[in-house]
Amino acid sequence: MELKHLKYFVEIAEQKSMRKAADRLYVTQPNLTRAMQNLEDEMGTRLLVRSNHGVSLTTTGESLYYYAQSVINQLNEIDALKLKDKEFMQNRLDLSVGNIILKDEIMLDFYENLRTRHANISIYETSIEKVLVNVSKLEAEIGIIAVNTEQCPALNKILEIKGLEVHEIASSPLYVHVGGNSPLYGRGCIEPEELLQHTYVHLPYDYFSNINRVVTLGDIRVMDFKRTIVINNYHAIVSMIKRTDAFIFGGKWQIDELKKGHIDSLMLNNCGVGKKLMWIKRKKEILSVQARGFLDILMENYAD
Template sequence: MELRTLRYLVEIAEEKSINRAAEKLYVSQPTLSRAIQALERELGFAVLERTNHGVSLTTLGERFYYYAKSVVGQLEAIEKLRADRQEDTRSRLSVSVAKLILKDDMMLQYRTALSAAHAELILLETTQEEAVLNVASLRSEIGVITANSLQLQAIRRLLEIKELELELLAECPLCVHLSADHPLAAQKEIAPRDMLDCVYMHLPYDYFANLNYMNQMDGVQLSDFKRTITINNYHAMINMLKHTDAFIFGNRWQADELRKGSVATLPLEGVDIAVSLFWVKRKKELLSAEALCFLDLLRKNYGFM
């Protein structure tokens, strides 16, 4: 199996067209077709099927594509490393983060730890489901996620389907975040029923967020909150917390960072819901030096039980 053929397949899969892939690769369409046919004979199964809109991956072809893209990407990184001069090295890392506001200090630590002259860190703040899918589709190398015990069971099933794995870092009780000036912030803990007149703020719903409607918090369900705000940006969420009576459910790992923005973190009275912090990656894939550096800092900053 040749690396060139893997490059061909990756380009065809992403372009969804043999003709467009041929144009980008500067090879003829028959050359691509013959290469894919030879690959399918070698594998013993079809990787592409024709559709009204071009070509698409078969079920097995999609799984093979993820491995092929990973191999191509890592070999290209090796080639680039060999070609780069030491004083002009570059690094790139994409991380999907779900339901966790990362410490600014950790980002500074990451930049300081890198020897590259040019560093690119792409943080995609998103939902739990999207974080998992981003890693599965190679949009992100790793995902950092928090989830309650009910969500974690479902996430584990999805990870198995997508051939991903996780490492559990820490666990804590569910908390609530609200403005330090909020009347309820003076209490040692907050009962969910005390917040029914406040605005419940959350990220856009996905499959795992919808599972929360099955959770009871001392007799209160999410559907009992009649005033809600949906925001897909963490910094906008923090600003809303500071200046309104809104609140979010969260965790203790982001308490220090939120405190800098005058946002308080309190435990929930009478609520026995645990939140787990973990990271995910693709199975059997070697992580880049950048990802290993990021994970080392993640464990140092958050890896306490």
């Protein structure tokens, strides 16, 4: 089996079009068609279904797509090693984070455990929906997300569609995080109704935050909050909480980190909603050494 044919196949699967794939690969469409016929002959079954709407994958084609992606990614890593002296080998980790503020110690521990002088660590702080997109499109090797229990059914469906798998790290009651300027500071626990007079801060709306709008907390719904502020940066959110009476929702894994900034964490009584911390990856893909090392540190800090 030729690696070139696997690369062609992956491009066709992602473009859903022979013509678009041929343009991106700088090959003629007849040559691309012949390459796919050879690949199908080698596999002994059809991999592609052609129609007026484009190209789709058979069941075997979908399985081959995930394996081929993994093979190509690993070979790219090997090619990168050839170009670098071992002493200057670059450690690379692309990470996408949604709806959680990671402990500073996690990145410090990861950095201290690097065995080479050079590292390229990219962390994308974004929405849950964007994390799923980043991981599925190879823009991030792993994703870290915090979701509530009402979002989980929709999450599982989308993970299946995108060919992703999820691993639970920890679960938690729902907490409310407030700063020293909030009259709720130091309370320990509160009832959902007490939040209505305060400002709710959250990330920009996406599919999952829209689910939140109809979530019931005791006798109220999230959409009942009339004073809301949308901020697209975690550090700006923390700054807002510290300086105003605003609040954010979260889980137990943020308590210690937020406490350093004099932000208190109050358990929300009688709400019936919990939180889950999870990491995701593409199915059937072998994680890099860097990703596995990062996950080890993540589990040490957060796992139940």
